[in-house]
Amino acid sequence: MTSDSVLPNVVPTPTVSPSLREENIKFQVRLKTEDGGLQLILPAEAESSIDHTWTELWEQLKHRLNGGDRFWQPQTKVRLMAQDRLLDGRQLKAIADALKEAELQIERIYTTRRQTAVAAATAGYSVEQQLRFSSVVSGKPSQLKEPVAEPLYLELTVRSGVEIRHPGTVAIVGDVNPGGSIIAVGDILVWGRLRGIAHAGCQGNSQCRIMALQMEPTQLRIASSVARAPDKPPKQFYPEVAYISPEGILRIARAADFVRTPIETMEDKR
Amino acid sequence: MSRIIVVTSGKGGVGKTTVTANLGMTIARLGHQVALVDADFGLRNLDLLLGLENRVVYTAAEVIIGECRLEQALVKDKRQPGLMLLPATQNRRAEAINPQQMKQLIGELSKMCDYVLIDSPAGIEMGFKNAIAGATEALIVTTPEIAAVRDADRVVGLLEAQSVKRIHLIVNRLRPKMVRENDMMSVEDVQEILAVPLIGVIPEDENVIVSTNRGEPLALADNLSLAGVAFQNVGRRLQGESVEFLDLDNNNENFFSRIGKVLRTKIF
Numbered sequence: 352m353t354s355d356s357v358l359p360n361v362v363p364t365p366t367v368s369p370s371l372r373e374e375n376i377k378f379q380v381r382l383k384t385e386d387g388g389l390q391l392i393l394p395a396e397a398e399s400s401i402d403h404t405w406t407e408l409w410e411q412l413k414h415r416l417n418g419g420d421r422f423w424q425p426q427t428k429v430r431l432m433a434q435d436r437l438l439d440g441r442q443l444k445a446i447a448d449a450l451k452e453a454e455l456q457i458e459r460i461y462t463t464r465r466q467t468a469v470a471a472a473t474a475g476y477s478v479e480q481q482l483r484f485s486s487v488v489s490g491k492p493s494q495l496k497e498p499v500a501e502p503l504y505l506e507l508t509v510r511s512g513v514e515i516r517h518p519g520t521v522a523i524v525g526d527v528n529p530g531g532s533i534i535a536v537g538d539i540l541v542w543g544r545l546r547g548i549a550h551a552g553c554q555g556n557s558q559c560r561i562m563a564l565q566m567e568p569t570q571l572r573i574a575s576s577v578a579r580a581p582d583k584p585p586k587q588f589y590p591e592v593a594y595i596s597p598e599g600i601l602r603i604a605r606a607a608d609f610v611r612t613p614i615e616t617m618e619d620k621r
Numbered sequence: 622m623s624r625i626i627v628v629t630s631g632k633g634g635v636g637k638t639t640v641t642a643n644l645g646m647t648i649a650r651l652g653h654q655v656a657l658v659d660a661d662f663g664l665r666n667l668d669l670l671l672g673l674e675n676r677v678v679y680t681a682a683e684v685i686i687g688e689c690r691l692e693q694a695l696v697k698d699k700r701q702p703g704l705m706l707l708p709a710t711q712n713r714r715a716e717a718i719n720p721q722q723m724k725q726l727i728g729e730l731s732k733m734c735d736y737v738l739i740d741s742p743a744g745i746e747m748g749f750k751n752a753i754a755g756a757t758e759a760l761i762v763t764t765p766e767i768a769a770v771r772d773a774d775r776v777v778g779l780l781e782a783q784s785v786k787r788i789h790l791i792v793n794r795l796r797p798k799m800v801r802e803n804d805m806m807s808v809e810d811v812q813e814i815l816a817v818p819l820i821g822v823i824p825e826d827e828n829v830i831v832s833t834n835r836g837e838p839l840a841l842a843d844n845l846s847l848a849g850v851a852f853q854n855v856g857r858r859l860q861g862e863s864v865e866f867l868d869l870d871n872n873n874e875n876f877f878s879r880i881g882k883v884l885r886t887k888i889f
Contacts, residue, residue, distance in 0.1 A: 410782045510774045511771050
C-alpha cells in the first residue's frame with residue numbers, strides 16, 4: 352500500500368445503512384473520575400434498547416477494571432451510580448468483590464429504585480435514593496445531546512466477542528483481535544494491531560479518525576462510511592491513519608505522511 | 622496448596638479431553654496425586670479415553686446432590702496409582718448444577734490431591750461456566766485453524782473476566798509439513814493473536830486415535846511416541862521445569878534430506 356492510497360477494495364456507502372446512523376452509545380459500564388473519587392456508572396435500564404443481562408454487565412465491568420487498574424490509587428472510593436437498575440444483594444456483592452480485586456472500595460450507592468436501595472442498605476452500604484425524575488430526563492439522549500465524554504484509555508487486548516463502546520475517544524494500548532470491536536463517538540487509537548472492527552464517529556461525525564500501529568482490520572467505519580481491508584495484506588506494516596477525505600471516501604494514509612495530507616486537502620478546497 | 626487447572630478451548634473437537642487424559646497420566650507418572658474431573662455433563666468421554674468406563678458407579682452429580690460421598694464416586698486408575706477420575710453424569714443435564722456447587726465440589730476434591738484437572742465442555746454456556754467456576758489456572762487447547770483460534774480468544778477473554786489470570790496455551794494437532802508449506806498457521810501465528818504464554822505443542826499423531834479407541838492414553842506407554850513425549854514435556858513444564866520445545870521440523874525429514882541440508886550449509 353502506498354501512502355495516502357485509497358484502499359483497493361474500499362466500499363463507499365453512499366446510502367447510509369440504518370445500523371450505522373445513530374448508535375446509542377450510552378449503554379456500557381463506565382468509570383469516571385469525579386472530584387477525587389471514581390464514579391462507576393451502570394447503564395440505565397430505561398436508556399438501553401437492548402436488555403443488558405447481568406452477566407454482560409459484570410463482564411464489562413471486569414474488562415474495564417482489568418484494562419485500567421494501574422491508573423487508580425489503592426483504596427480509592429467509588430460511588431456506584433446504579434441508576435434505575437435492579438440489583439440484588441448477590442449482585443451488589445459481586446460488584447464490590449470485583450472492585451476490591453482492583454483495590455477499590457464502594458463508598459456509597461446511588462439508585463432510583465427502592466428495591467435496590469433496600470438490598471444495598473441490607474448489605475450494609477450507605478445508600479442515597481434519588482428521584483426517578485432525574486433519570487427520565489437523562490434518558491432522552493436525542494434531545495439532550497451530551498458533550499463528548501472524557502477519553503477512555505485502556506491497556507488490554509480486545510479479544511473476540513468483546514465490544515468496547517464509549518461516548519468519546521477510545522485509546523487502546525494492546526491489540527484488537529479479529530472478532531473484537533470498538534465503537535466510539537470520537538476517534539479511535541490503537542497502539543497495537545487493529546484486526547477487528549473499529550467504528551469512529553459513530554454518531555455521525557465524519558471528522559473522526561482511526562489510528563493504528565498496524566492496520567489490518569476486518570472492517571473500518573467512520574461515521575456512516577464502511578470500508579474493508581484489502582484482500583492481500585501489505586508486505587510491510589507501518590502506523591496508519593484512516594479518515595474521510597473531502598470527497599467523502601474513507602482513505603488510509605501513512606501516519607508519517609498524514610500530517611501533510613490535511614493541508615493539501617485544505618488547499619484543494621480553496 | 623493444590624493446583625486447580627481447567628482445560629478448555631471454546632471450539633469442540635480440538636482435543637480437550639485427549640489433552641486432559643494424557644496430561645493427567647503424565648503428571649501422575651511424575652509422582653503427583655492427580656484428580657481428573659469430567660465437567661462435560663451429559664456427554665461424558667473422559668472415562669472412555671482412560672479406559673475406566675466399566676468402573677464408574679457414581680458420578681459428580683450424585684456427589685453434588687448428596688446421594689453419595691466424594692470418595693465413592695472417585696475411580697482410581699489401577700495402572701497408574703496417583704490418578705483418579707471424577708466422572709460426569711450421562712443423564713442429568715448441566716443446567717441442574719450451578720457454578721457454586723461445582724466450586725464447592727472442586728474445593729473438596731483439591732484437598733485430596735496435588736493437581737485437579739477439569740475437562741471442560743465445548744462452548745461458553747452453562748457447562749463451561751460450571752467447569753471454570755473452581756479453577757485458578759487454565760490451559761487453552763487450540764488447533765492451528767482460524768475458527769479454533771477465534772474461539773480460544775473469546776474464551777481467554779471470558780477467563781480473564783472470571784479472574785483466572787494464569788493461562789497457558791497448548792497448540793494441538795500441528796502438522797509441521799503443512800506449516801512449512803504455508804498451508805497451516807504456525808505456532809507463532811497462533812501466539813501472536815492469543816498473546817498467552819505457550820506451554821506445549823503437540824504434533825498430529827495417528828497413535829492418538831489408536832490409544833483413544835483402546836482406552837490407553839499415549840502417556841501411559843513405556844515407549845513414548847512423539848506426541849507422548851510432547852505431553853510429557855507439557856507435564857514437566859507445568860511443574861515448573863524448563864524444557865526445550867521439541868524440534869518438530871526435523872523429525873519428519875528422512876536421512877537424505879538431512880544430508881542434503883548439511884551439505885548445503887557447508888557450501889554456503
